[in-house]
Amino acid sequence: MFSSLxxxxxxxxxxxxxxxxxxxxxAVSPGQWDMAVVERGDEVAAVMPYVYxxxxxxxxLLELPxxxxxxxxxxxxxxxxxxxxxxxxxxxxxxxxxxxxxFASFQQWFHPSMTNWLPFYWKGFGQTTRYTYVIEETHNLxxxxxxxxxxxxxxxxxxxxxxEIIESQDFEKFLEQQRATxxxxxxxxxxxxxxxxxxxxxxxxxxARKILLARDSQDRIHASVYLVWDSATVYALLRGSDLVxxxxxxxxxxxxxxxxxxxxxxxxxxxxxSWNESIERFVRAFGGRQAPFFEISRMNSKFVQSxxxxxxxxxxxxxxxxxxxxxxxxxxx
Numbered sequence: 001m002f003s004s005l006x007x008x009x010x011x012x013x014x015x016x017x018x019x020x021x022x023x024x025x026x027a028v029s030p031g032q033w034d035m036a037v038v039e040r041g042d043e044v045a046a047v048m049p050y051v052y053x054x055x056x057x058x059x060x061l062l063e064l065p066x067x068x069x070x071x072x073x074x075x076x077x078x079x080x081x082x083x084x085x086x087x088x089x090x091x092x093x094x095x096x097x098x099x100x101x102x103f104a105s106f107q108q109w110f111h112p113s114m115t116n117w118l119p120f121y122w123k124g125f126g127q128t129t130r131y132t133y134v135i136e137e138t139h140n141l142x143x144x145x146x147x148x149x150x151x152x153x154x155x156x157x158x159x160x161x162x163x164e165i166i167e168s169q170d171f172e173k174f175l176e177q178q179r180a181t182x183x184x185x186x187x188x189x190x191x192x193x194x195x196x197x198x199x200x201x202x203x204x205x206x207x208a209r210k211i212l213l214a215r216d217s218q219d220r221i222h223a224s225v226y227l228v229w230d231s232a233t234v235y236a237l238l239r240g241s242d243l244v245x246x247x248x249x250x251x252x253x254x255x256x257x258x259x260x261x262x263x264x265x266x267x268x269x270x271x272x273x274s275w276n277e278s279i280e281r282f283v284r285a286f287g288g289r290q291a292p293f294f295e296i297s298r299m300n301s302k303f304v305q306s307x308x309x310x311x312x313x314x315x316x317x318x319x320x321x322x323x324x325x326x327x328x329x330x331x332x333x
Contacts, residue, residue: 009037012044016074017111018208018230020049027199028065036099038092040076046092048073050100050108059104059300066191067199069235069272072110072296086116093119104300112291120296128295131280133271133288134233138263147287155249156256163214163222163250165257171200174211177224177240184243203228212257214250222250225258234262235270255286 005013005022018024025033029051038046051065064071075092078085097120100106109130110117117127135144145153168174175193182189203209208229214222222245226238236258241251255271262269270291271283284290 005035006037006044008042008044009035009047012047012074012076015231016047017070017233018228018235019068019070020047020074021230023202023206024068024199025049025051025065027202028067028195030198033065034101036096038095038099044076046073046075046096048096048100052101052103055104060101062100062103062106062108064107064109066195067237069109069237070111070293071108072114072294074111074114089116090119094123097123103298105298107295107297110294110296112293114294117294117296125296125298128297129292130273130295131275132273132291132293133280133283133286134291135259135262135269135286135288138259138269139266141260141263144259144263144287149285149287152252152256152285155252157249159214159222159249159253162248163216163253165254166213166215168211168213169204170213171197171204171211173213173221174224174226174238174240177221177242178238180242181240210261212254212261214248214254216245216248220245222246222248223254225254227258227261229262229265229267231267233268233270234258234265235272237272251282255283259286 010022013020013022032053033049033051036048036050037044049071050062051068051071053061053063055061073093073096075089078088080088093116106125112132112134117125121127138144175196179189200209210227211224212227213224216222221242223241224239225236228235228237236255239251239255259269269288271286271288274280274283
């Protein structure tokens with residue numbers, strides 16, 4: 001798959017986010033990804049990576065892969081007049097859409113830097129607004145500290161007395177806490193363990209991940225965070241915590257250390273969500289800017305009909321489909 005990309009495409013991708021890198025896509029979806037590429041003259045002007053699955057034997061689904069927060073189009077910089085910039089965005093995104101393979105469904109989360117989705121609307125796609133929180137300027141930690149809420153500062157001061165934040169290479173220890181975090185919610189891990197192991201191996205080999213653990217004197221892990229980064233941003237991709245030890249303030253202390261790391265790298269910090277109400281309240285308290293981003297989707301009506309027919313058949317025969325068909329909506333053909 002890597003060999004099919006030209007050198008100029010690979011060069012262009014260096015200035016996109018980590019989730020769009022070929023090695024990342026191969027780790028989370030081996031052999032099931034590709035890229036739409038638009039060129040202008042001898043230069044790459046736009047790319048849009050996509051991951052696909054085949055369902056019901058013939059329908060191609062372009063989906064957001066596991067452990068991947070953003071995907072979507074990336075366009076070359078345009079420093080011209082604003083009206084001309086928007087005109088080029090329309091042309092480039094329209095060409096990207098036309099270069100996609102035929103699909104039954106499409107779902108991607110665009111990076112917050114992509115603020116114009118009108119070309120997708122004009123092509124029959126739908127949009128849902130999601131949110132993350134971002135600390136854009138991490139170089140001045142005093143200003144970041146002053147921007148946090150008092151309860152966060154209190155938690156950090158309390159935690160400093162009882163836990164230390166360590167960098168760990170023990171992936172299995174982090175994964176163990178991930179299992180426990182979701183188990184207490186009555187949920188399985190939202191990703192296959194083998195996918196995460198494969199991704200961790202690739203990130204570690206490239207020096208693009210850091211596991212931070214909050215550990216006390218009894219060697220108990222209070223909280224953990226898995227960071228990844230690209231040339232511009234550190235992302236808090238995954239977090240975990242021990243419910244019994246939650247009142248120690250370690251989770252706040254851990255996130256502060258993650259922000260300090262971003263500052264040391266001169267990068268912005270992206271909390272990678274969340275729209276869960278309690279988690280949103282926690283990350284908002286660090287003073288980050290609320291950053292909207294787009295979930296873009298489209299569904300082929302024939303696939304919807306086939307899916308609903310299959311669900312009805314499995315329901316009658318005592319089986320159980322993955323989703324109630326009422327949750328599938330037709331958003332274009």
